[in-house]
Structures are given as C-alpha cells and as structure tokens.
Amino acid sequence: MILTAINIVFVQIGLLPEAASSEAGGVDSLFYFMLAVCGSVAALIFVLLAYFSIRYRRIEGNLVAKGYKMPKFVEIVWMVVPFVIFLGMFYWGARIYFSVFRPPEKALEINVIAKQWMWKFQHLGGQREINELHVPVDQPIKITVASEDVIHSFFVPAFRLHFDVVPGRYRTTWFNPTKVGEYQLECSQYCGTDHSKMRGTIIVMSRSDYDNWLTLGADNSLASNGQKLFRQTGCIACHTRGAQARAPMLAGLYGTEAIMQDGSRVKVDDNYIRNSIMNPEGQIVAGYKPIMPTFQGQMNEEQLLELVAYIRSLAAGREEIPPNFSPSAPQPSPVGDALRKSESTSPSPMSP
C-alpha cells in the first residue's frame, strides 16, 4: 500500500531498482524498516550533536564545563534497547534469507554455468543459452549453479538475489519472477579482466510466449545428452547389470543414501554424483574397489550437469539403460549447434 507507493516513486526517480520477483518486496520492506529505524536514531544523534554544540559552546559564562553524573539506568537502557531492536532486525533478515535460499518443491529447474566471462544456461529440455535466460513469469525457478573456473556471483538486482558460483560444487537457489520484462544479470564476484562485461539478461516471458520459445529452441533433453555421454565415456562398462559389473548400479540410486566403506551414510544428490565423477576415491561405496578413474579435467561442467541429469532421470527407474542402445541417437538441432559455435568462436561473447 504505502510501501508500494513509495516503491513506485523511488523506482521512477531512479533511487531504487525495479522489483520483479516474489522475494524482492520482502527485501525492500526490511530495507525500509531498517532505513526508518536507523535513520531516526541517526537523525536524533545528529540533532543532539548540533544542539549540544551550540548550547554548550565555549563562550563567556561557559568557560568551565558544568559536568553531571550519568544515571546507571540510562546506560543500561542504551545498551539493552539497541540490542532488542537488533534482535528484531536479525530475525527478520534471517527469515528472508531462509526463504530466499530454500527452493519450493515444484520449481522449474535450470542449470547455470559461469565461466570467464560469460553465463551459460541449460534447460531440462536441452535448450542452451549464452548470456540470455528465458523464463516464464510467475513460476518458481530453481537454479543449480556451477563454475568452470573461478568464483563468480549470480546477481539480479531486480530479483534482489545474489548468489556466489563456487567452482568444484553445485549450489542451488531459486527465484520467482513476477513481471514480464528484461532484467540485468551481473557477475558481482570479481573474476578477472572482463568481470564488468560478464553481464547478461534475464528475459521473463508470459506463459504462452515461453511455451512458444521452448519449441523454437528444442534440442535433445538434458538427460538424453547425459545418457549419450554415459555410453561414450565408458561409464556403462562398469555401472551395469550382470557379471562384469564392477561398480554400483545407478538406477533408482538418486535420492537414496549410499553407505560408504567406513560405514558412514551419504545422501545421493547432485553434489554427491559430481564428487563421485571428479574425485571418485574420496567416497568409495561399501563393497566396491577404488578402481574408478577420476574425470577431473576430462569433462566440463556442462557435460557433468548432463550426466547428473541422466542419473537423476534414473531415480524412479523410469528410464533404464536400453539394452540395445545405439550411439547414433537423435541429431542435435541447428539451434543448439549455432549456440555451440558462437561459444567456440568468440572469446568473450556479449549478448547480442
């Protein structure tokens, strides 16, 4: 109501970024609250400073300080009152934090891969984008972020969202865009020469436009690309049924708990799968020999995410490895090819 009105005015005169996600309003409310509280206290202090400075300036008749004793209770009040106010701020901030970083159950999943100095996106349907991300409006979107090189940070001011992309692990967060439009995506963790050019656009579309867009960029699904990789890189030689199986079967594994050699239990999630591929000897499942080689340096983050998507797709046992799998799976679409080509030819592509 009033806050919304203030918001609109501030956005108009350029003192506030547009708010375009379900969480942005909450962040702004906390901001206004803190601005009001801190502003009043600061104003009080400034007024007192000014008043005392004038009232007690050294003039004839006030050459000697008059002095006084500060009652103890005043000291206690000005310790306790700020602390109580701070507790409120802390609690409010923590609540927003938890809701910002806890993705809701049903969300559209998108993979974000950051590398010097561009953003790449993978949709579950296999669509890939660089420095542009198309998402539908009013739809919670869960992003899994991965970095090819150094630490980056996924920052969309209009969503009031800021999330570091740390190499060597997957991290997830979410946002729910509420307004159709284009929003600036920025890298906010310093990452080298073109750090300031590592910007992109989040394009929030209406549901129908988005569905339209999806069909334009159709490609193999992420999981089917992963399945292909699974075959090509030879994973299937060991992770298979039958007598030659030297490694655990992966069907139905995702989401369960794996028991390690030392008896500890580890939840099988994206990070677990990533670690198993990159750092296999770090976590050996009970009953198996540490024979898996590391794929460190042989697989990029995009391929890894495809494999993860494939193994996840086996979770319910829906998509068993077909016995008569042929490597000549469906051809990639021209759109996908074009995207891959643009990535390999220009060293630091900006969004067109």
Added chain:
Amino acid sequence: MSYRVERMPEMQFRDLEQQQETAQFGMWVFLATELLLFGALFTAYTVFRYFYPAVFAEASHGLNAVIGTVNTAILIVSSVFVALAVAAVKSGRRKAFLFDLSAAIFLGTAFMALKGYEYYEHYQNNEFPGLAFDYAVPNAPIRQVYFFLYFAMTGLHAIHLTVGILLLVYVLVRAYRQHYSTAYFAPVENAGLYWHFVDIVWIFLYPLLYLIDIHH
C-alpha cells in the same frame, strides 16, 4: 658465582626486576602469536583430514614412525634438560647449568639431524611436493596436500627448533662468560619458555601426522 658485569637496567625500566618481568611477559605474548601461527596450519590440516580421512590415513604410511617416535622422546628429554638448566641458574649451580644447556643443545641438534634424514627419505621416495613427487599413484593431488601439510607443519616447527637451538647456544656462550646470576636470569627463562613451546607443538604434530592409521 662471581659476575663479570654488574648489570644495570635499561633506560625505560625502574630496576632490573621490572626489566626481567617485562621480558618474560613479552615472551608469553610472543608465544600467543606463535600459537595462532601454528593454529592456522592446524586448522587447514583438520579441514583436509575431515574431507579426505582415508587418503590421509593411507598417506601417513609414508612417514617413518620409528624416527618420529625417537624424535618425540628426544624432544621430551631435551625439555627436561632445559627445565633443569633454568633451575640450576636460579640456584647458582654453574656446572650443572652449563651441562644441562649443552645436553639440550645436543638433543635438539640430534632431532634436526633425524628430521633431515626423514626429509631426505621423502625426497628419495618422491614424496616431496614441489621438488620430487610421484603423480602416478592414486589420489596423487590429495596425497600431495597431505605431504605438503606434513612439510609445512614440521618445516615451520623445524625453523622454530633451529631458532631455539641458536637461542640456547647464545645463552650457553653468555653463561660461559658469566653474564647470568641468581639475580639476573630472564634470558635463560625466556629461551626455556620458547623451547618448551616448540616441544609442545611437536607433541601435537607427532600423533596428527604419524599416528593417524597406526592400528593397521
């Protein structure tokens, strides 16, 4: 015991007693900062051991536990001698003082010699990160971290022990020239404090590095 020099306090002190107290307090503050210096490495060790317990246990077999144990014994005995030396100077027993100091210096040097031999062994076995390291073995990067932490922690300790030996030698020379007396022995006490600290650091290093996987 006769003194060659009648000691005067330095300009900023009221008397010799204040000067000695100050010196000793200074050493304690210095040890506090030293503790944090090793503390940062211990933190790194803890983190990596938590990440890769199995690799650390396996890599620890590369250490020579016999030398490690002997060295631990050597350091503990040397600390006893240093403590005896401080007691001797306080009660004015010059001969015992000189002997105890010499014994501690000898033991410290023996420790360094054995440590040097260990380092040489690691170099021979390609377990020396940055100089000679075998990347063909499984888990090479993590093994490398283990051996690096081993060299960083024992190396930092060895530097400290070397400083300790030099301090004791300095004290020994001054003691021989009769600089200390039952009234003035702060440098002896300070060198002793430092020696004990370096000894204690090793008491932690020994099990953390050598004894991770000893039951196998």
Added chain:
Amino acid sequence: MKSETHISELRPPPIEPANYLNADHGVKSWLFTTDHKRIGLLFLASITLMFTLGGVFAMLIRLELLTPKGDLVSADTYNKLFTMHGVIMVFFFLIPSIPAVLGNFLIPLMIGARDLAFPRLNLLSWYIYLAGAAFTLWAIVSGGVDTGWTFYTPFSTAASNTEVIKTGCGIMIMGFSSILTGLNFIVTTHKLRAPGMTWFRLPLFVWAIYATSMIMVLATPVLTITLALMAIERAFGIGIFDPALGGDPILFQHLFWFYSHPAVYIMILPGMGVVTELICAFSRQRVIGYTGVAIATLAIAFFGFLVWGHHMFVAGEAAYAAMAFSFLSFAVAVPSAVKVFYWTATLYRGSISFEAPMLYALGFIGLFTIGGMTGLFLAALGLDVHVHDTYFVVAHFHYIMVGGSLLAYFGGLHYWFPKITGRMYPEGWARLAALTIFAGFNLTFFPQFILGYLGMPRRYYSYPESFQTLNVLSTAGASILALGLLIPAVYFLWSWFYGPPAGPDPWNAKGLEWTIASPPPKENFIVTPVVTSEAYDYEVAEIEPGLFYEEAD
C-alpha cells in the same frame, strides 16, 4: 582563564631547550634511533608516502568511472588500480596509521614511561614495515597485481597472471611489523605504567591501542599462514584452495577473513580512542562513562574475532552458520553504538570549542554513525543477499575507514601536532581543510550507497549507463576530497618550521603528555611522574543539585 586560544602568548618565549628532535643530529641518529617518538615520526613519513600513492590510485579509479564505458585505462589496468589501492590503503596505511604513528609517540607519554618496553624491537618493526612496503612497491613496478586486496582463490592461485606472490610476500612481511608493534604496546601497557597509573586511570586512547594490539598479535599470524598457503598453491600447484586440485576455495575465505575482519577493528578502534581524547579535551569534561567506553573497547575487540563469517553469507556457508555470524555481527554493533552515545553525552553540559581537531572528531561521530548503521544493513542476512559485493558495501566500509579512521587520524595529528613539533598549525586553514574533507568525503561516498542498492557491483570497470549520474557526483566529491587532503600537507610542512611556538599545553588539556615540554625531552620525563587522579580531570563547575544524582560510591 580569560582568553583560551592565545594561551601560548602568555608563556615566556621558548629558548629551544633540549628535546628529542634536537638531541642528536644526522641521518644516522634517525635510522638507528630507539626513541619511540622518533620511530613514530619515521612511521609518519613512510605511511604518508604510501597514503599518497594509494590516494593517486583512488583518484585514477574515480576518473575512470566518470564514464560508463571504460576509456581512461584498460580493464586490466583498472583491476590493478583498485587492487593496489586496496592493498596499500589497508595494509600499509590504515593498519599502521594510528597505532604506529600516534600510538608509538603517545603510549609511553600517556602512561608516564620513558620508552616502550622493547625499543630495539620497535625500530625493527619499522624496518620490517619498510621491507614489506618495498616488496609491495616492487610488485607494483614489475607489473602490479589484479586479484583485489582479498586475493580470493582460485582466481589468485590459478587464473591471475600478475605479481600475486610478490604482493603476498609484501603483506606477509608487513604483518610481522604489525605483530611486533602490537606485542610492544601490550607489554608496555602492562608493565611500564607510572606509579599510580592504574588501569582505570589510563587515557582511553591507551585502552583502544591495547585492544587493537591484542587483535594484531592474535589475528595477524593467521593472515601470514593464509597468504603463504596461497603463494605455495600458486607456485607449486598444491591443492589447498583450488577445487580442481582437491582444495576448498571457501577455506581461503574463512582463513582470510579470520584476520581481515578483526583487521577492520585494528583500523577503527584506535580512531575511537583518538576521538575520545579529542571530545574530552574540547568539551573540557571527563568522558561520560569511562568504564563503559573501556569495556566497550574490549568487547568490540573480542566480538570482532567471532564475526568473520558475515563476509560469506552468499558464498556457500551453511545457513545456520550464517545465522550465527549474523547474530554476532549485530552483537558487535551494540558496543559500537554505545560508544557513540557516550561521546554525544560527553558534549552535554560541556564547554565546547571548535578547533580543527574537534571538527574532525564531530565529523567522525557523524560518519561513523552512518558507516556503523549501514553495517547493520549488511549484517541482516536477507538484505545482504541483495547488497553483498555492491557499491553499498564499498560506501559502507569507506564511511568506516575514511570517515572513521582517516578523520580520527587527521584529528589526532592536528591535536598532537604541537606536542610533536612544538609549534602550532594555522587554525583557519585547518578548519577549512576539515570542512572540505568532510564535504568531499560525503559527496564521494554517499551516492555509492544508492548505486549499490540500485545494483552496481563493486570492482566494475564499465557499468550500465543508468548509473552515470551518481558516478559523476562521486568523482566530483573525490576531487574535492583530494583537494582537502592537500591543504594539510602544505600547512603541516610550513608550520613544522615556521609555526608559532606552542608551549607545553596549548589546548589546556589534561593528560601526562601535556605536563612535559613540547617537543618532549628525549627521556620524556626527567622525574618519573606519580599519578594521583583519574584521566581527564577537567575543572568542573559545581553540579546543580538535583541534576541526575551523585552516585553513592
């Protein structure tokens, strides 16, 4: 007690008595001095040089940001500029500024000692600082470094191709200087106080330096190890921090901030100490709540060690760890807020005059209030998710470090300039400079709060055009600020030689340092003073009956 400002005229003309400046002559007498006052001046000269260099870098950064498109320098040069600005200002100016210059000069004078506990160690500390600075300058000359002053891995170990190791070594070396200085102050405060100078009679500046020294001694070694590990990973490819080698980049951030957050308190606590002295001296009143301020100082130093994790709210620390760090960050704000209240309360019923040091002190309170309160915005988890690593953060810490530490440092320099040199600076010029600096500072950094909330990330070489207006304002402010900083450079130099003689106590201030000649004799106190009263025992008119109450004890 008629005229307050022309006290010096009432005193007999000075006949240049022997003092620490004229006791010995020649370059050698300075390079091998163990006199804490001379070492303080050696530090003053060297950090002024570094500050000038850091300031030039800052000005280049601001000029580059005048236009959205990078056009003044290349992106790589810009990245080096802000890195070297940060490295020099943080490690070679702010951290040693007040402790090594004013602390060195004043601690023995204030506690009634003839020198620090370990004078030779003190000199060594300066040489180590020089070595560290030389190393860093060498790194700059041989190409500079572009990692940001935070050296985040794996960028610093795997991606950057600049002089990371040299710079890291320079900072490591400087760290030892910091440790030795801190150790010296702690021991001196404990052991060399004059008879009667009990802990609760110490001037609060001594308390502040004491707490600062604790942080220096306990936190700096961690930085030493962290930078060493980074350099070794970079040189030998050992995977401590690089995930591609099995390391953990967040471990670096934990270790780095374990030092670098307390380091923020190394920068601000001494400033708070200076300001307490100034407020008392220029309102002629004992600080209201001496014990409260002393305890708040220690509390800040203690809690300062427990809040490092608030730099990693969006970097991937566990949500509950983030909550704990957020809570503790709010907790550390309480003693800081309390100090502001005490300073304000000390003005009440005082007899306030507005010489330049007092202008700096009042400016400090105002700017520190803004800086501290915007710190709360960053401590609040939900808000940090938006403003983390934006210009909001840049503005916040410049309000603390420039608006706080730098203003306090300048206030202190003006206040003790007559003691250091025996001469007065020109008051009119000094007031003009103080106001110029204050105005320039606010114009530089206030727009950056708005820029940050609008979403301009820090360390951006080029930026979207919509941010230009605010950036132009900021650059205009920086120019005014630079001009304001040049004025004192001129009149300080002039008055060092030609200023009117100051006399032992030009401010009519209390404290042992004002009981001896200006400049002080080489041994400080010819006769060891005996302290019989509390700090700041200014003459007080009779308290009106019924004005609050007399405490029973």
